[in-house]
Amino acid sequence: xxxxxxxxxxxxxxxxxxxxxxxxxxxxxxxxxxxxxxxxxxxxxxxxxxxxxxxxxxxxxxxxxxxxxxxxxxxxxxxxxxxxxxxxxxxxxxxxxxxxxxxxxxxxxxxxxxxxxxxxxxxxxxxxxxxxxxxxxxxxxxxxxxxxxxxxxxxxxxxxxxxxxxxxxxxxxxxxxxxxxxxxxxxxxxxxxxxxxxxxxxxxxxxxxxxxxxxxxxxxxxxxxxxxxxxxxxxxxxxxxxxxxxxxxxxxxxxxxxxxxxxxxxxxxxxxxxxxxxxxxxxxxxxxxxxxxxxxxxxxxxxxxxxxxxxxxxxxx
Amino acid sequence: xxxxxxxxxxxxxxxxxxxxxxxxxxxxxxxxxxxxxxxxxxxxxxxxxxxxxxxxxxxxxxxxxxxxxxxxxxxxxxxxxxxxxxxxxxxxxxxxxxxxxxxxxxxxxxxxxxxxxxxxxxxxxxxxxxxxxxxxxxxxxxxxxxxxxxxxxxxxxxxxxxxxxxxxxxxxxxxxxxxxxxxxxxxxxxxxxxxxxxxxxxxxxxxxxxxxxxxxxxxxxxxxxxxxxxxxxxxxxxxxxxxxxxxxxxxxxxxxxxxxxxxxxxxxxxxxxxxxxxxxxxxxxxxxxxxxxxxxxxxxxxxxxxxxxxxxxxxxxxxxxxxxxxxxxxxxxxxxxxxxxxxxxx
Numbered sequence: 303x304x305x306x307x308x309x310x311x312x313x314x315x316x317x318x319x320x321x322x323x324x325x326x327x328x329x330x331x332x333x334x335x336x337x338x339x340x341x342x343x344x345x346x347x348x349x350x351x352x353x354x355x356x357x358x359x360x361x362x363x364x365x366x367x368x369x370x371x372x373x374x375x376x377x378x379x380x381x382x383x384x385x386x387x388x389x390x391x392x393x394x395x396x397x398x399x400x401x402x403x404x405x406x407x408x409x410x411x412x413x414x415x416x417x418x419x420x421x422x423x424x425x426x427x428x429x430x431x432x433x434x435x436x437x438x439x440x441x442x443x444x445x446x447x448x449x450x451x452x453x454x455x456x457x458x459x460x461x462x463x464x465x466x467x468x469x470x471x472x473x474x475x476x477x478x479x480x481x482x483x484x485x486x487x488x489x490x491x492x493x494x495x496x497x498x499x500x501x502x503x504x505x506x507x508x509x510x511x512x513x514x515x516x517x518x519x520x521x522x523x524x525x526x527x528x529x530x531x532x533x534x535x536x537x538x539x540x541x542x543x544x545x546x547x548x549x550x551x552x553x554x555x556x557x558x559x560x561x562x563x564x565x566x567x568x569x570x571x572x573x574x575x576x577x578x579x580x581x582x583x584x585x586x587x588x589x590x591x592x593x594x595x596x597x598x599x600x601x602x603x604x605x606x607x608x609x610x611x612x613x614x615x616x617x618x619x
Numbered sequence: 620x621x622x623x624x625x626x627x628x629x630x631x632x633x634x635x636x637x638x639x640x641x642x643x644x645x646x647x648x649x650x651x652x653x654x655x656x657x658x659x660x661x662x663x664x665x666x667x668x669x670x671x672x673x674x675x676x677x678x679x680x681x682x683x684x685x686x687x688x689x690x691x692x693x694x695x696x697x698x699x700x701x702x703x704x705x706x707x708x709x710x711x712x713x714x715x716x717x718x719x720x721x722x723x724x725x726x727x728x729x730x731x732x733x734x735x736x737x738x739x740x741x742x743x744x745x746x747x748x749x750x751x752x753x754x755x756x757x758x759x760x761x762x763x764x765x766x767x768x769x770x771x772x773x774x775x776x777x778x779x780x781x782x783x784x785x786x787x788x789x790x791x792x793x794x795x796x797x798x799x800x801x802x803x804x805x806x807x808x809x810x811x812x813x814x815x816x817x818x819x820x821x822x823x824x825x826x827x828x829x830x831x832x833x834x835x836x837x838x839x840x841x842x843x844x845x846x847x848x849x850x851x852x853x854x855x856x857x858x859x860x861x862x863x864x865x866x867x868x869x870x871x872x873x874x875x876x877x878x879x880x881x882x883x884x885x886x887x888x889x890x891x892x893x894x895x896x897x898x899x900x901x902x903x904x905x906x907x908x909x910x911x912x913x914x915x916x917x918x919x920x921x922x923x924x925x926x927x928x929x930x931x932x933x934x935x936x937x938x939x940x941x942x943x944x945x946x947x948x949x950x951x952x953x954x955x956x957x958x959x960x961x962x963x964x965x
Contacts, residue, residue: 366806369804370801442825470826471822577804580678
């Protein structure tokens with residue numbers, strides 16, 4: 303007994319001598335991350351301060367963005383960011399859900415892998431490629447096959463006429479949202495798939511045993527089980543759509559005001575920064591762009607924080 | 620011990636650097652980047668001195684030279700004389716380019732449509748909405764213009780091209796000057812924004828009845844349908860290298876402090892009205908005489924040997940008289956730490 307203890311105590315120092323530095327290193331890595339995050343936030347706040355200070359609350363409520371007179375109001379890009387991300391989500395959610403349900407409930411095992419790989423490949427396409435494709439391939443197609451028919455079919459004076467007014471050249475808020483939807487689809491599909499897959503098999507199997515159809519199993523067993531986590535997954539998709547830059551810049555039309563219809567030009571926070579930062583010479587212009595970055599940071603941060611909270615509490619459900 | 624080692628190492632690096640002339644560094648405008656790259660390649664082959672040019676945009680170039688992180692900055696938008704003096708910089712032009720209105724009008728050939736600056740401004744203000752508008756028709760008797768609504772396309776990114784274009788419109792239209800103004804990014808009254816020359820060109824190609832503006836080189840290489848513009852002499856001219864050169868020759872550089880000169884609406888029968896040079900920024904007081912000499916030698920070499928390469932890439936070389944003025948300004952203004960000019964004209 304005593305021998306064994308002394309053996310152990312001799313063995314421990316070897317391990318512990320490396321233990322402290324290892325713990326410190328890991329701690330430093332984690333701290334570095336927090337410091338970097340805080341540093342980004344603080345430097346954005348400092349850089350944007352002149353704009354916040356000069357324009358005050360009007361920075362968020364006015365939509366005049368005029369580099370000539372150095373007057374900046376960010377309402378247009380803020381609204382554009384939120385509208386395009388939510389439209390993208392609305393289009394992408396049903397498809398992502400469908401992909402995930404198909405893969406977990408209906409897919410023949412032989413197809414499961416190819417479809418899974420295809421979804422992952424879609425996630426790997428660089429966003430600039432989506433932008434170029436959107437501008438040169440998707441936009442002409444969209445203009446000819448969707449915009450012009452919709453515009454000519456809209457009854458005069460109806461809400462549809464307002465929604466579909468604009469220039470039929472394939473750019474605009476709706477086109478940007480469609481590209482965004484394609485971009486966030488693989489993320490959401492992959493997350494849903496994991497969530498559905500992690501539903502305890504006994505639950506689903508007993509439902510099938512009771513004679514439930516696949517639709518009933520998904521609706522009354524799988525979905526309620528993953529509800530909160532699924533909302534978290536949706537929020538992660540939304541977070542990605544909010545911050546997407548290049549693909550949107552190419553196709554949204556880049557007008558700073560409020561978009562007046564689905565086909566009208568708009569702008570997002572990220573596209574405005576990408577467009578103007580390199581050539582911004584006046585201090586107030588730069589500051590207004592950094593302030594926009596700060597706003598985007600806050601929006602994305604709160605969306606991700608909500609996602610985290612919902613995903614985190616998934617285990618308790 | 621460590622200190623000694625560091626000193627020795629530093630000395631070795633310095634000696635090494637002096638023996639093999641240091642590479643030059645510059646940053647800024649994207650518009651002249653292709654010709655700077657071409658010049659740098661040939662210059663390196665001939666002299667062994669390389670150039671590291673980062674095309675980060677004119678705004679970035681001005682910021683970088685002011686932060687002294689590069690040997691020279693490059694900008695499509697010249698700095699005004701008082702701004703130059705305040706920061707101790709001197710500026711000089713390198714090559715000339717121009718801005719060309721391009722259109723998508725089914726059945727209309729390149730150069731068939733004639734426009735004036737005032738009409739162009741009204742189109743971009745959204746006041747002329749259709750190609751059949753009498754103000755356009757009056758300029759184009761005998762040309763069959765389609766009865767299409769006009770779709771205005773502009774640059775979405777801040778750009779020297781937009782700066783030249785809006786400066787020209789502000790010059791020709793008091794309403795534009797008052798409502799919009801001139802800058803590398805403005806609050807456009809109407810239209811859609813494309814990113815870069817290719818973004819503008821793509822929207823123009825996709826939209827019948829659209830009008831946009833791109834750099835001359837881009838319009839030429841992509842064979843876009845351009846418009847003729849009326850110049851100061853009342854002549855309608857086409858965007859061609861000779862007409863840009865005519866505008867550059869018409870400019871009175873000797874009376875432009877700090878070479879601040881926009882070659883807009885210059886006199887001359889052939890002058891293209893939206894012409895502009897791109898500029899280099901260097902410090903008048905060079906902290907290191909060798910660096911200053913290196914930069915000026917490079918551009919001196921480019922003035923002597925670079926015109927052919929510039930022409931091949933569809934830039935317009937500076938007139939010889941302007942080069943002479945720039946060389947004089949180098950000798951007069953750019954000094955080393957000892958107060959002597961770093962560039963001696965030969």
